[in-house]
Amino acid sequence: MPDFNARPQQVEMSQFIADCMKRPAQQRMAVVEAPTGVGKTLAYLAGAITAALANKKMLVISTATVNLQQQLMQKDLPLFAQSLEEPLKFVQAKGRRRYLCPSKLVSFVETEQQQELGFDVDSKFAHAQQRQQAAKILQQWDTQAWDGDRDSRKETIVPEIWHQISTDSEGCAGKSCSKFMRCPYYMVKREMATANVVVANHDLVLSDADLGGGLVLPNPEEVLFVFDEAHNLPQKALDHAAKALNFVQIYQTAEIADSVLKKIPKLLAHRQHDFGYMLMELRRDLPAVVSILQQIETLLQSDQLVKDVINGKVSEPRIFWQSELVQALLVPCHSLYQRANVIYKHYAVFAKWIKDAVENQQMANKVAEVLLPQVGTVQNIFGYVIDFMGLFLDEDKPDRPPNVRWLSYETFAKQATLVINAGPMTAAYFLEKSLWNRAYGVVMTSATLRGMGLFQRFRMDSGLYRFNESHFLAVKSPFDYANQASLFLPAMKALPNDNFALWQQEVAQQLISVIDKEEATLVLFTSKQVMDTVYQSLPSQLTKLVLLQGDKLSPKNMIIEHSQRIAAGKGSIIFGMDRFAEGVDLPGNLCSHVVITKLPFPVFTRPIEQAKQEWILRSGGQPFVALSLPAVSIRLIQACGRLLRKETDSGRITILDRRLLTKAYGKQLLQHLPNYRVIS
Numbered sequence: 118m119p120d121f122n123a124r125p126q127q128v129e130m131s132q133f134i135a136d137c138m139k140r141p142a143q144q145r146m147a148v149v150e151a152p153t154g155v156g157k158t159l160a161y162l163a164g165a166i167t168a169a170l171a172n173k174k175m176l177v178i179s180t181a182t183v184n185l186q187q188q189l190m191q192k193d194l195p196l197f198a199q200s201l202e203e204p205l206k207f208v209q210a211k212g213r214r215r216y217l218c219p220s221k222l223v224s225f226v227e228t229e230q231q232q233e234l235g236f237d238v239d240s241k242f243a244h245a246q247q248r249q250q251a252a253k254i255l256q257q258w259d260t261q262a263w264d265g266d267r268d269s270r271k272e273t274i275v276p277e278i279w280h281q282i283s284t285d286s287e288g289c290a291g292k293s294c295s296k297f298m299r300c301p302y303y304m305v306k307r308e309m310a311t312a313n314v315v316v317a318n319h320d321l322v323l324s325d326a327d328l329g330g331g332l333v334l335p336n337p338e339e340v341l342f343v344f345d346e347a348h349n350l351p352q353k354a355l356d357h358a359a360k361a362l363n364f365v366q367i368y369q370t371a372e373i374a375d376s377v378l379k380k381i382p383k384l385l386a387h388r389q390h391d392f393g394y395m396l397m398e399l400r401r402d403l404p405a406v407v408s409i410l411q412q413i414e415t416l417l418q419s420d421q422l423v424k425d426v427i428n429g430k431v432s433e434p435r436i437f438w439q440s441e442l443v444q445a446l447l448v449p450c451h452s453l454y455q456r457a458n459v460i461y462k463h464y465a466v467f468a469k470w471i472k473d474a475v476e477n478q479q480m481a482n483k484v485a486e487v488l489l490p491q492v493g494t495v496q497n498i499f500g501y502v503i504d505f506m507g508l509f510l511d512e513d514k515p516d517r518p519p520n521v522r523w524l525s526y527e528t529f530a531k532q533a534t535l536v537i538n539a540g541p542m543t544a545a546y547f548l549e550k551s552l553w554n555r556a557y558g559v560v561m562t563s564a565t566l567r568g569m570g571l572f573q574r575f576r577m578d579s580g581l582y583r584f585n586e587s588h589f590l591a592v593k594s595p596f597d598y599a600n601q602a603s604l605f606l607p608a609m610k611a612l613p614n615d616n617f618a619l620w621q622q623e624v625a626q627q628l629i630s631v632i633d634k635e636e637a638t639l640v641l642f643t644s645k646q647v648m649d650t651v652y653q654s655l656p657s658q659l660t661k662l663v664l665l666q667g668d669k670l671s672p673k674n675m676i677i678e679h680s681q682r683i684a685a686g687k688g689s690i691i692f693g694m695d696r697f698a699e700g701v702d703l704p705g706n707l708c709s710h711v712v713i714t715k716l717p718f719p720v721f722t723r724p725i726e727q728a729k730q731e732w733i734l735r736s737g738g739q740p741f742v743a744l745s746l747p748a749v750s751i752r753l754i755q756a757c758g759r760l761l762r763k764e765t766d767s768g769r770i771t772i773l774d775r776r777l778l779t780k781a782y783g784k785q786l787l788q789h790l791p792n793y794r795v796i797s
Contacts (some may be wrong), residue, residue, distance in 0.1 A: 127156045128594040134164025145558035150566040153593035161286040169341045181346035207314035218284040219296035244510035265301030288490035293475040295482045323357040326551035337555035347561035351578035358547040359540025360505035370498040402456040432595035438513040454506035460498040508539035523724035568747020605792035613660030625654045638690045640712040666693040698756040717752040
C-alpha cells in the first residue's frame with residue numbers, strides 16, 4: 118500500500134491471528150484486545166485472509182455498528198484488495214428485511230383497493246396515499262432507478278409501508294417466486310456465492326446461527342469469522358437466545374394455519390393420497406392449541422402477580438420454577454409443546470410440496486406466492502413456540518445456572534398482551550454450540566475486551582472456557598498516553614452515591630470552570646435526567662455552544678453540526694450519553710476535551726441480570742467484583758478512548774467522580790486506565 122507504515126503492535130496482532138488459524142480444527146480461535154490506533158482492521162485482514170483463501174473458506178467480518186460496515190466496504194477493503202496479487206471480491210450482507218420484496222410490492226399496489234371496502238373515510242385516504250407511494254416505489258425499482266436496498270435509498274420509506282413490501286425468511290417463496298431472478302435479496306445472495314469476503318453485522322450472524330446456520334450466510338463450517346467490536350457479542354447473543362410466548366401472535370398464527378388448511382386439499386389435490394392423516398392431526402391439534410392457550414390465560418389471570426403486571430404495578434417480574442404459577446403451567450405447556458411439534462412438522466412438509474408443485478407446473482406461481490408466506494409464518498411461529506418451551510420446561514438443576522423466566526405486558530399488532538419470556542442466564546452455551554464448535558476459524562477483537570485487566574468475564578460470557586491463554590492477546594497501544602493526554606480529577610465535596618443533589622450542583626459548577634469555550638468538548642452523562650438538569654442550570658454563554666442529545670438533532674446530525682462549528686473556528690460542546698461514549702470517532706481538533714460526569718456503573722434491572730447476580734452469590738462469589746467492576750472498567754476505558762483517535766491527537770480528560778480517589782475499587786479502576794498524566 119502506498120504511504121503505509123506498519124506499527125509493531127499491528128504486525129504482532131496480524132502474526133498472532135495467522136498462527137492461530139494454522140491450528141487444528143476446533144482450536145482456531147484468536148481473541149485480541151487492540152486499543153485505538155493499532156490499525157486492527159488491516160491487522161485482522163492480513164492475518165486471516167491467507168487461511169481463508171488457501172482453504173477456500175469465506176471470510177465473514179461481523180461488526181456492531183453501521184459506521185464500521187461502511188468504512189470496511191468503502192475504504193478498508195478496497196485499499197486492502199488493491200495490494201493483493203489475486204483478486205478479492207467483497208459483498209455486504211444484510212437480513213431480508215433490509216431489501217424490497219418485489220412480489221409483495223406488486224401485490225400491495227394491485228390488491229390494496231379491494232381490502233379497503235370496510236374502512237372509514239380517513240383510513241381509505243391513508244391507504245390510498247400509501248398505495249400511491251408504493252406505486253412510485255415500484256416504478257423506481259422496475260426502471261432500475263433504485264436497487265431495492267433500503268439503506269441505498271435517498272428518500273425514506275415509512276415503516277408502515279416497508280413492513281408491507283419487505284419480507285423475512287418464512288414469508289419468502291424463494292425459487293418459486295416469479296420475481297426470483299430480479300429479487301434484490303437473491304441478487305446479493307448470488308453475488309455472495311462468488312465472494313471471498315462478506316461484511317455483516319452481529320445480529321445477522323446470530324440470527325443465522327440461531328436458525329441452524331446456512332440460511333443467509335454459508336454454513337459455519339465453511340466460514341472464517343472475524344467479530345470486530347466483539348465486546349458487544351455476548352449481550353447480543355443473549356437477546357437472540359431468549360424466547361417469548363406471545364398469546365396474540367399465536368392466536369393470529371392459528372387462524373392463518375386454519376385458513377391454509379382449508380385450501381390445502383384443493384390446491385394439493387395431486388398429493389391427497391399422502392396427507393389424509395396429516396389433515397386429521399391438524400384438524401385435531403389447531404383447535405386444541407387455541408383451547409390450551411385459553412386454559413393458560415385463565416391460569417395466569419387468577420394470579421395476583423399477573424394482575425399487577427397488567428395494571429402496570431410491576432414491570433418484568435421473574436417467575437420461579439418452584440412457584441405455584443409455574444408448576445400449574447407445566448401440564449398445559451407440555452401439551453402445547455407436543456401440538457406445536459406436530460403443526461411445525463406438517464407445515465414444513467406442505468412448504469416442500471408447494472415448491473415441488475410449482476417446479477412441476479402443478480400449481481401456478483401466483484397461487485404459491487400467496488400461499489408460501491402463510492405456510493412459512495405458521496412454520497416459523499410454531500418453531501419459535503417449540504424453542505420457547507425448550508427453555509421454559511427445562512427444570513432447574515442445582516449444579517448449573519438455571520434458565521430465567523419472567524412476565525411482560527406488551528403491545529403486539531395494536532393489542533396489549535401478556536407475554537411469558539424464558540432465556541438462558543448466559544449466552545455461552547448458545548455461542549459455543551452454534552458457532553465456536555462449528556466454525557472453520559474465529560477471530561474476536563475490540564479495543565476493550567478485558568475488565569480490570571483480565572479477559573475472565575468476556576471469556577465466561579462468550580463460552581470460551583475451553584480455550585487456554587495461548588488463544589488470548591492484549592497488544593499495547595501505539596499512543597504515548599503520558600505525553601498526549603492528561604487526566605484531571607477536580608476536588609469535589611460530594612459523591613454521587615452519597616449526596617446526589619449536591620453532586621449534581623457541583624457538576625454544573627465544575628463544567629463552567631473546566632470547559633474552554635474555544636475548543637471541542639465532549640461531556641458524557643449516565644442519566645438523561647441529570648444531563649437535562651445540568652444543562653438548564655448553566656449560563657447562556659455556555660448553553661448556546663451545547664448540542665444536547667435528545668433535543669433537536671439526531672446523534673449523527675449532532676456530529677455533523679459539531680464538525681462544521683469546529684471547521685469554522687468556533688467552539689462546540691456535545692452533551693451525550695451511552696451513544697457517544699462508545700464507537701464515536703472525533704479525531705484531531707474535533708475533540709480535545711472529554712468530561713466524564715460519573716463512573717458508568719451498569720444498573721442491573723433486567724431479569725437475566727438479576728438472576729446472574731443471584732447465581733454468583735449462591736456460588737460463593739461477589740456480584741460487585743464479578744459483574745459490576747469489570748463492566749465499569751470497560752465502559753470507563755471506552756469513554757476515555759473518545760479523546761485520542763490518532764497518534765497525533767492530544768488533549769485532556771476530566772472525571773467529576775471522586776470515588777476514583779476515595780474508594781479502594783476507584784484506585785483499581787485508575788490502575789487499569791491507560792497511563793495518562795494524572796492531575797488531582
